Amino acid sequence: MSAQVYMHRNLKIVVGLLMTFLVLMNLKFAPGNIISWDVYGYYLYLPTTLIYHDLGMINDEVILDLMAQYKSSATFYQGMKMPEGNYVMKYSMGMAILYLPFFLIGWLSAVVYDFPVDGFSLPFQYALFYGSVLYSVLGLWFVAKVVDRLFNWKIAALTLFLVVVGTNY
Numbered sequence: 001m002s003a004q005v006y007m008h009r010n011l012k013i014v015v016g017l018l019m020t021f022l023v024l025m026n027l028k029f030a031p032g033n034i035i036s037w038d039v040y041g042y043y044l045y046l047p048t049t050l051i052y053h054d055l056g057m058i059n060d061e062v063i064l065d066l067m068a069q070y071k072s073s074a075t076f077y078q079g080m081k082m083p084e085g086n087y088v089m090k091y092s093m094g095m096a097i098l099y100l101p102f103f104l105i106g107w108l109s110a111v112v113y114d115f116p117v118d119g120f121s122l123p124f125q126y127a128l129f130y131g132s133v134l135y136s137v138l139g140l141w142f143v144a145k146v147v148d149r150l151f152n153w154k155i156a157a158l159t160l161f162l163v164v165v166g167t168n169y
Contacts, residue, residue: 041078042095047119056086102131
């Protein structure tokens with residue numbers, strides 16, 4: 001076995017262990033409501049557009065009722081009310097685009113299993129949670145592939161380890 005293959009195998013083992021750690025920690029310490037606080041602000045584009053057909057949130061009573069029901073946030077700081085009466089989100093929609101496939105899975109699950117199709121019931125929360133874990137694992141894998149090309153496997157492994165345990169990754 002060549003030294004190059006050996007190094008790649010060791011890095012794969014480290015990445016596999018880090019991915020396992022990420023998945024287990026997310027499962028063990030999953031929040032009670034994944035769609036809350038800042039995630040709520042990034043995610044809100046999806047239900048307001050695809051379920052309520054009110055991206056400007058002109059009918060803010062719907063949003064406030066959902067916040068009260070699901071305890072998504074103490075206040076609606078995620079949006080800013082304009083003089084015309086509509087809201088503008090303070091968050092960009094990039095995360096909502098990434099959340100879209102999992103939102104659709106949540107929507108389908110809510111319909112099939114007879115949950116409220118309001119964008120915030122358990123199927124939507126679980127779909128978003130598992131989608132986020134999937135994105136985390138994929139992100140770690142791609143970062144590992146890049147770092148592996150730039151450094152030897154020990155430095156790559158240490159870098160990935162520090163990113164996972166030393167940040168809010």
